[in-house]
Amino acid sequence: MRLILLGPPGVGKGTQGARLSQALGVPSVSTGALLRELIASGAETPLVQEARQILSGAFVSDSFANALAFSAIAGQPGFILDGYPRSLGQAEALERFLESQGVTLDAVLLLRLCEEALGERVAGRRLCLGCGATYHVRIAPPRREGLCDRCGSRLGLRPEDDQPEKRRLRQQLYETQTAPLIAFYQGRGLLQEIDAEGLPEAVFRKVCESLRGLI
Numbered sequence: 001m002r003l004i005l006l007g008p009p010g011v012g013k014g015t016q017g018a019r020l021s022q023a024l025g026v027p028s029v030s031t032g033a034l035l036r037e038l039i040a041s042g043a044e045t046p047l048v049q050e051a052r053q054i055l056s057g058a059f060v061s062d063s064f065a066n067a068l069a070f071s072a073i074a075g076q077p078g079f080i081l082d083g084y085p086r087s088l089g090q091a092e093a094l095e096r097f098l099e100s101q102g103v104t105l106d107a108v109l110l111l112r113l114c115e116e117a118l119g120e121r122v123a124g125r126r127l128c129l130g131c132g133a134t135y136h137v138r139i140a141p142p143r144r145e146g147l148c149d150r151c152g153s154r155l156g157l158r159p160e161d162d163q164p165e166k167r168r169l170r171q172q173l174y175e176t177q178t179a180p181l182i183a184f185y186q187g188r189g190l191l192q193e194i195d196a197e198g199l200p201e202a203v204f205r206k207v208c209e210s211l212r213g214l215i
């Protein structure tokens, strides 16, 4: 199964990607997580600087994002992409890459949520500063407040969420760059829209429903 998860920041792509990954037995590839890992590696290389810029929404280089995604999915029997592609250029490059591998996408799932609910989801997101696991204070809280279930480290804000201006910038970037992908994948007959309102379990049921016939 080869899937793309589309949707605005905070809609729950990471949560649904992780569930799908478990259910389908294919890796969930989050470019956000790959970038955070790169930054956490510590070295202040040009690559790390670019990763930080991409996360903050200041500058997105297609070639960098492409290289990151392709190296993660090359040779995999399937994948769930979350946070990539983010522009039409990236979508076209992905199409060419998959063609060169002799494979095609199965579906593109577009998660939709009203603006008010989106704001609340983003504000409640937390990231483990130790292992990178993600939580939400209301819909996916850790067992002990402020501490990671997996490794016990402290939870903090995601680097890309810690300032309201950064959040707005990412939202704008989504609207101008990612929204054209909706038309692109609609044209390919791959797009499936999912109402992302509700708890993760309920949304996951809708996701599975939309994939019936493909799984």
Ligand SMILES: [Zn+2]
Pocket: 128, 129, 130, 131, 132, 133, 148, 149, 150, 151, 152, 153
């Ligand atoms: Zn952790």
